[in-house]
Amino acid sequence: PxxxxxxxxxxxLTFGGVLFMHNYEGGGELLCLGVITILYVMFTWWRDIIREALFEGQHTLAVQKGLRMGMILFIVSEVMFFFAFFWAFFTSSISPVFNIGGVWPPTHIVAISPWGLPFLNTVLLLSSGASVTWAHHAIIAGFKKEAMLGLYVTLxxxxxxxxxxxxxxANAPFSMSDGVYGSVFYMATGFHGFHVIIGTIFLAVCT
Structure with missing residues (x-):
């Protein structure tokens, strides 16, 4: 099921989020119900997959191939998901419309410098990619101590x-409601941050 x-x-989760953001009654409760349901399914479904693989021996080669294909399709869907945000950004920035001043960033927006926190966050992400790759190779080689160290550094x-x-x-000079610039910025970076949080939880469980 x-x-x-x-x-x-x-x-x-989707309907509750929309209702909550538009201050409709019951939106927060529906959002919480969606979050709890998703977390419950994550725990129980993955628990069943582990049981099927380790104790019941049901993961035949055909099943393993299906799981790999499912992961590939999931990654493709993630690529297309973020491609939509990049499409919105490039469409708005390359050909800005008159109602945002005909320029990019829009005339009323004070943009965040890319050489401050964004640059530091980029360095952190690249470093975490290197450390988790180190942990991955250590796991393959059977070096448990190095693998754990790599995972801790990544976390x-x-x-x-x-x-x-x-x-x-918290310190951004614009909000999500500040036109297309704020919408694209917070949607793209927010969903990316959400993926980082999920990955952090996964790696924490692995350690």
Whole structure:
């Protein structure tokens, strides 16, 4: 039943989020229900997959191939998801319309310098990619101590990145409601930060 329950949880999460952001009554409760449902499905579905693989021996070569294909399709969907945000950014920045002043950034927006916190966050992300690759190769080679060290370093980088992004949001000179610039900025960086948080949780479980 987990695909159906996950779909219902995603539906509740989406509708609840929209209702909550527009201050409709019951939106917050529906959003919380969606979050709880998704978290419950994540725990129970992955628990069942582990049981099927380790104790029941149901992961035949055909099943493993299906799981790999599912992960590939998931990654492709993620690429297309963020491609939409980049499309919105380039469409708005290359050919800015008159109602934002005909320039990019819009006339009323004070843009964040890319050489401050954004540059530091980029360094943290690249460093975390290097450290998790180190941990991956250590796992393959059977070096448990080095693998754990690599994972711990990656977690430190990820937590630092999330903290820096939260600080950047708190001190940003514009909000999500400031036209297309604010919308694209917060949607793209917000969903990216959400992915970092999910990855941090996954790696924390692995350690």
């Amino acid at each position: 987990w695909p159906l329950v996950a779909a219902l949880g995603g539906l509740s 430190i980088f990820a937590i630092a990145f999330t903290g820096m992004q939260a600080f950047e949001y």
